[in-house]
Amino acid sequence: MEPNIAYIANLIGDTARSRMLTALMADKALTATELSVEADITPQTASSHLNKLLDGELLIVRKQGRHKYFQLKNRQVAELIEHMLNVSASISSPKIVTGPSNERLRKARICYDHLAGELGVKLFDALVREGWILERGSEELVLTAQGHRSLSQLGIDFEVLNKSRRPLCKACLDWSERRTHLAGSIGKWILNDALKRQWAHQDLDSRAIQFTASGLNAFNKQYRI
Amino acid sequence: MEPNIAYIANLIGDTARSRMLTALMADKALTATELSVEADITPQTASSHLNKLLDGELLIVRKQGRHKYFQLKNRQVAELIEHMLNVSASISSPKIVTGPSNERLRKARICYDHLAGELGVKLFDALVREGWILERGSEELVLTAQGHRSLSQLGIDFEVLNKSRRPLCKACLDWSERRTHLAGSIGKWILNDALKRQWAHQDLDSRAIQFTASGLNAFNKQYRI
DNA sequence: TCTATAGTTCGAGCAACATCGAAGCATCAA
DNA sequence: TTGATGCTTCGATGTTGCTCGAACTATAGA
Structure with missing residues (x-):
């Protein structure tokens, strides 16, 4: 079988998860709570999303004390997100809103x-x-x-x-x-x-x-x- | 606002749609019916999916008589799909099944x-x-x-x-x-x-x-x- | 030991959407 | 005109999965 791109795409295709991923494009490890704020959801929901992203091997995690630091798994993943940002930006319909x-x-x-x-x-x-x-x-x-x-x-x-x-x-x-x-x-x-x-x-x-x-x-x- | 990658990813993240897109990686224009067969769904459902893909500007279409020929919009889109195939293939969990x-x-x-x-x-x-x-x-x-x-x-x-x-x-x-x-x-x-x-x-x-x-x-x- | 914080699990509610049957329109070939 | 084929619209159905409240575990600091 060909690789299942629907699985990965679906993983990225949720608003909350895509916000987390985009936030992690800064190449900084962020904690679960920080990511929940970034995605504007409760910590419970974030926890569920982060587990999915780990399952899908888009993220890796390091545990430090009571914190969990998440980051993009590797450059390949980062480049995929970048690619998606580019394709998204070249689309006319969902207008890009300018803000401060x-x-x-x-x-x-x-x-x-x-x-x-x-x-x-x-x-x-x-x-x-x-x-x-x-x-x-x-x-x-x-x-x-x-x-x-x-x-x-x-x-x-x-x-x-x-x-x-x-x-x-x-x-x-x-x-x-x-x-x-x-x-x-x-x-x-x-x-x-x-x-x-x-x-x-x-x-x-x-x-x-x-x-x-x-x-x-x-x-x-x-x-x- | 940053580009909305969730929108594009979600578009690709459906099994039927991703099959259509992968089929179109052959760089051949395919008709709506052919794509419905490829995705293993009825023509009605395919029609709905294809409209979404057109809205998202991942495909373009040419009408010829009673046929509609769909193809990937451009190389950028094709490269995105390719990128997703690569990331998907490097994931361990959903095993790649070998077949004839x-x-x-x-x-x-x-x-x-x-x-x-x-x-x-x-x-x-x-x-x-x-x-x-x-x-x-x-x-x-x-x-x-x-x-x-x-x-x-x-x-x-x-x-x-x-x-x-x-x-x-x-x-x-x-x-x-x-x-x-x-x-x-x-x-x-x-x-x-x-x-x-x-x-x-x-x-x-x-x-x-x-x-x-x-x-x-x-x-x-x-x-x- | 007690308290605050970080993160998780469970369950219920709810909205989104993929799916198909039925019926319709458009085109082609006689 | 008639029949066949390609594609679409509409409505109903059912499932998926995102969401949060409540309650839980785990760690840190005092």
């Missing part, structure tokens, strides 16, 4: 482990313009020799990155901008570096990334945005 | 527009071994100069392929083999070429690709499998 909290999400947010939103797209454009990465076709990205040099100077350790089997650069479609932004281990490094330098911090309650005024300046300068 | 008709599917099948299954993986391995394509990391593929030469000799027209914004080579994870096979416009060309040369033909009732004995020989020889 979404303004921040649209500006800059975390997409599993790299920067997305307006700033993510700007970053990508700048890297291409400066010749650090090269677009081959519309989906394939290549790091140039110059990009390698420049990023090394910024402190990236390619020795470490090359050890992982993950590609350095990867194109990721942005659902709010409908444009490409940078994923892959370099994308991850750039976000982590900005957080480490305290140019920005992640919102406690959402996937939004808040840049400080000076942090944004430094970030823009560093990447010629 | 699946034997053929596992050997060689169409994955939207390129070759998948055992033969697809073998093809990929051969192309890498012969140095026609290069694996960078685990997901990124590059066409080598030698690959360009060799494929040109086989009749591929890179002028045409380069016009499309689609990447030449792309890695696609195979749900039955759990290994990489070749997608992208070259993958598409190779399959089409084999069909054109009548080395193989597509099953009428499924996504299986049937090679003739001599066709398989020629195919293996051409690509050093």
Whole structure:
């Protein structure tokens, strides 16, 4: 038999569960209670949903004291959610409502482990313009020799990155901008570096990334945005 | 608001609808009745499901006389389904049952527009071994100069392929083999070429690709499998 | 030991929706 | 015009499963 995609899709296809999954796209482990708040349901209901998601192997859980920390099982699952976000965003009928909290999400947010939103797209454009990465076709990205040099100077350790089997650069479609932004281990490094330098911090309650005024300046300068 | 992934997921998450979608992965337009047979439901029920899939913009339809031909809306949708097949296949609980008709599917099948299954993986391995394509990391593929030469000799027209914004080579994870096979416009060309040369033909009732004995020989020889 | 918090299990209520029979419309081929 | 085929609309039925209140277990802290 072919794999049963209805099972997985049905799992994601519930409003409460899909909200939990989307919340977990921030790549942060969340507790059952936090997720119940996120999904706007009671803890009992959340407990039932979380068990289903565990059964379906979309989540993993770590127990710490009286807390349970849930997170997405792996990158494959995260990429599936991302894919669904993209397809959903390209649909016309259920209109996308604009709100104040979404303004921040649209500006800059975390997409599993790299920067997305307006700033993510700007970053990508700048890297291409400066010749650090090269677009081959519309989906394939290549790091140039110059990009390698420049990023090394910024402190990236390619020795470490090359050890992982993950590609350095990867194109990721942005659902709010409908444009490409940078994923892959370099994308991850750039976000982590900005957080480490305290140019920005992640919102406690959402996937939004808040840049400080000076942090944004430094970030823009560093990447010629 | 973030895009509503529950809506799309819920659409795919019904057994009947998911069967229809999987059937359409063969990239062939099917009529409403054919799809109702595929999903094992009455035409009335199928009609209702197909309308929902149209509303959700997962399908498009062409009317021809008293027939209605449905197909997947675009490659993005097909890739989403493929992604779900992969995630589903990597789940342990709902075991994959082996059956006679699946034997053929596992050997060689169409994955939207390129070759998948055992033969697809073998093809990929051969192309890498012969140095026609290069694996960078685990997901990124590059066409080598030698690959360009060799494929040109086989009749591929890179002028045409380069016009499309689609990447030449792309890695696609195979749900039955759990290994990489070749997608992208070259993958598409190779399959089409084999069909054109009548080395193989597509099953009428499924996504299986049937090679003739001599066709398989020629195919293996051409690509050093 | 007592209390507060995190998470669970059970059961009942309720709404959503997949399903099909019956009947209807549209098209094609005589 | 008649009959056959493809597809749809309508209404009734039944099941699934999301939901929460109530009561429970488990852990942490004092």
